[in-house]
Amino acid sequence: MLNKRLHSFPLKAMKIDDCYWNKYTKLVPDVVLPYQWKILNDQEKDAAPSYCLQNFKIAAGELKGERKGVVFSDSDVAKWLEAVAYSLETTPNPELEKTADAVIALIGRAQCDDGYINTYFTLKEHGKRWISLTEGHELYTAGHLIEAAVAYYHATGKEAFFKIVCRFADLICKVFGTEENQIHGYPGHQEIELALIKLYDVTGKKEYIETAKYFIDARGHQPNYFVEEMQRPNYIQIFPEFSNYNPVYSQSDKPVREQTAAEGHAVRGTYMYCAMADLAFYYEDEKLLKCCEKIWDNIVHKRMYITGSIGSSAHLERFTADYDLPNSSNYSETCASIGLVLFGKRMAQINRDASYFDVVERTLYNTVRSGISLEGNRYFYVNPLEVWPDNCLADTAMQHVKPVRQKWFDIACCPTNVARTLTSLGQYIYSSDDENVYINLFIQNDLHTEIAGNDVMLKLVTDFPKSSSLSLQVTTKGVSDFSIHIRIPDYAENFHIAIGGKPEAYSVNKGYACIKRCWHDEQIDITFDMPAKLVSANPNVRADSNKVAIVRGPEIFCLEETDNFKNLPSAFISRSAKLEEHYDETLFGGTTVITCRAKKISDENWNNDELYKAAKPMIEEVTLTAIPYGYWCNRTPGEMLVWLNTIL
Numbered sequence: 001m002l003n004k005r006l007h008s009f010p011l012k013a014m015k016i017d018d019c020y021w022n023k024y025t026k027l028v029p030d031v032v033l034p035y036q037w038k039i040l041n042d043q044e045k046d047a048a049p050s051y052c053l054q055n056f057k058i059a060a061g062e063l064k065g066e067r068k069g070v071v072f073s074d075s076d077v078a079k080w081l082e083a084v085a086y087s088l089e090t091t092p093n094p095e096l097e098k099t100a101d102a103v104i105a106l107i108g109r110a111q112c113d114d115g116y117i118n119t120y121f122t123l124k125e126h127g128k129r130w131i132s133l134t135e136g137h138e139l140y141t142a143g144h145l146i147e148a149a150v151a152y153y154h155a156t157g158k159e160a161f162f163k164i165v166c167r168f169a170d171l172i173c174k175v176f177g178t179e180e181n182q183i184h185g186y187p188g189h190q191e192i193e194l195a196l197i198k199l200y201d202v203t204g205k206k207e208y209i210e211t212a213k214y215f216i217d218a219r220g221h222q223p224n225y226f227v228e229e230m231q232r233p234n235y236i237q238i239f240p241e242f243s244n245y246n247p248v249y250s251q252s253d254k255p256v257r258e259q260t261a262a263e264g265h266a267v268r269g270t271y272m273y274c275a276m277a278d279l280a281f282y283y284e285d286e287k288l289l290k291c292c293e294k295i296w297d298n299i300v301h302k303r304m305y306i307t308g309s310i311g312s313s314a315h316l317e318r319f320t321a322d323y324d325l326p327n328s329s330n331y332s333e334t335c336a337s338i339g340l341v342l343f344g345k346r347m348a349q350i351n352r353d354a355s356y357f358d359v360v361e362r363t364l365y366n367t368v369r370s371g372i373s374l375e376g377n378r379y380f381y382v383n384p385l386e387v388w389p390d391n392c393l394a395d396t397a398m399q400h401v402k403p404v405r406q407k408w409f410d411i412a413c414c415p416t417n418v419a420r421t422l423t424s425l426g427q428y429i430y431s432s433d434d435e436n437v438y439i440n441l442f443i444q445n446d447l448h449t450e451i452a453g454n455d456v457m458l459k460l461v462t463d464f465p466k467s468s469s470l471s472l473q474v475t476t477k478g479v480s481d482f483s484i485h486i487r488i489p490d491y492a493e494n495f496h497i498a499i500g501g502k503p504e505a506y507s508v509n510k511g512y513a514c515i516k517r518c519w520h521d522e523q524i525d526i527t528f529d530m531p532a533k534l535v536s537a538n539p540n541v542r543a544d545s546n547k548v549a550i551v552r553g554p555e556i557f558c559l560e561e562t563d564n565f566k567n568l569p570s571a572f573i574s575r576s577a578k579l580e581e582h583y584d585e586t587l588f589g590g591t592t593v594i595t596c597r598a599k600k601i602s603d604e605n606w607n608n609d610e611l612y613k614a615a616k617p618m619i620e621e622v623t624l625t626a627i628p629y630g631y632w633c634n635r636t637p638g639e640m641l642v643w644l645n646t647i648l
């Protein structure tokens with residue numbers, strides 16, 4: 001029997017004001033959303049065109065022209081609206097809300113009479129709906145529209161968008177399923193499943209979760225739906241790389257319940273694992289939950305970068321083999337990390353296990369942050385751990401690696417995904433049921449909510465990760481009996497809790513320190529140490545053999561050329577090197593910087609035209625300066641390196 005699942009508090013119940021995250025979250029309503037709005041309208045000079053809103057206008061019959069852009073470009077509008085919704089929930093902005101209402105009305109006008117929404121299949125491939133599920137992304141786009149509408153409904157209470165997507169969802173539930181008059185297919189890119197479950201959460205309408213379950217249950221049975229679909233004469237091929245289709249790519253090579261490792265396209269996979277976790281909870285399906293646990297373990301113990309990124313192959317943006325984690329040619333899509341964060345939060349809330357949040361935190365603090373510039377208007381899609389700009393060449397195997405963040409992309413899923421993640425950050429800080437509050441992330445905020453039927457205020461004060469001390473002020477109306485569970489991070493040493501200045505004994509359950517008592521007006525002080533450390537990878541990670549990474553708390557550090565020198569891999573560091581930490585108030589609005597003494601192979605005794613010779617390397621002493629990976633490439637572009645050579 002599964003436990004009751006924990007939930008997040010509504011965003012409107014809390015106010016985040018955190019010196020670390022403010023750099024991003026405060027940027028979203030002022031810079032990120034307006035910038036992305038310009039992009040969706042193709043008003044940003046020299047940026048890859050999106051055609052996003054133009055397509056909706058053509059579909060609504062308000063503009064003449066040809067539908068352009070990637071097949072799933074409607075989903076970027078949806079993710080932008082979802083980000084707007086979360087932003088409005090915490091930061092009212094009538095102007096932005098008016099813009100969003102206008103976009104929603106436009107989507108409504110572009111909706112077909114039977115509820116269908118998709119500009120590609122309404123305009124470019126009219127009359128050819130649902131015949132190219134392998135590549136068409138119709139259900140993926142539908143899922144993002146549904147997620148956006150649910151978020152907008154929660155934020156504003158307005159029903160227009162919600163009604164639009166319910167009509168679309170009703171159509172999907174009618175079209176897909178096991179009945180003879182239904183299509184027995186499922187999405188080429190998962191996303192609709194988790195969205196339909198969100199819609200069920202709000203409406204209680206069984207058809208939505210049943211169709212989500214159908215999509216998960218049908219997936220991967222033989223004969224393979226996609227292989228058969230592609231052989232039909234009316235099939236529309238959209239992407240050239242799909243011509244040699246391997247069902248592993250879309251996690252459809254075997255039934256979902258037989259999958260025990262993360263395979264295939266990383267974003268597709270993580271979105272599907274989210275829905276599997278949701279369904280495992282709702283249907284009390286222990287077998288499905290076990291699959292989720294096995295897949296999670298496979299990812300985080302064998303297939304995840306130290307920065308929390310996943311999907312090590314640029315070819316097909318996919319998982320490969322255990323321990324195959326190349327540092328410079330990897331894909332590590334920002335969206336895949338976001339998918340991992342979404343999956344981890346669900347698993348933590350089902351299993352009440354803090355270890356999931358060790359990964360969620362690592363991913364948010366490193367790869368998600370690196371996905372966006374400190375100015376908020378440049379983005380990474382691919383997140384390598386080692387960059388040499390000279391070899392990031394077009395028409396080579398490195399062409400996917402961009403040494404600087406981009407204004408936009410021809411296929412642009414990541415920037416709007418980052419925006420919706422930053423505006424929904426509050427969903428990760430706490431989890432709760434009626435009698436328990438779990439503190440997952442150490443982000444300064446005020447929360448006003450109800451626990452155990454009582455009015456409760458929680459005020460979390462911290463400058464984490466500058467320091468590792470937190471205080472939690474608990475104020476209740478009257479005396480209230482409930483438990484507070486504080487995550488003990490995997491990197492924490494000497495974890496102490498004091499209440500009212502006196503040390504407090506606590507029990508530990510699945511990585512949370514638990515305090516159960518009657519609360520009224522207490523201050524909990526939490527302290528722990530998180531010294532910078534040199535960390536090794538499992539020796540089976542060939543790419544990191546005899547290398548170390550500098551890690552402090554949730555942050556992974558990297559070297560940048562601008563602080564160090566060219567040819568960063570020529571440096572090597574002793575395992576016993578002393579890591580000096582200092583806080584630089586001026587750099588990136590304040591950050592910890594780590595320096596250490598090291599050595600470097602010199603090229604002084606080499607001529608430029610010598611490529612190989614039998615010569616003992618000349619060594620020089622250097623001081624290395626490392627900054628948090630999430631901040632890389634916010635100054636002069638150049639080389640970057642996470643894993644450093646060591647001297648054994």
Ligand SMILES: [Zn+2]
Binds near residue numbers: 335336412413414417
């Ligand atoms: Zn993406």
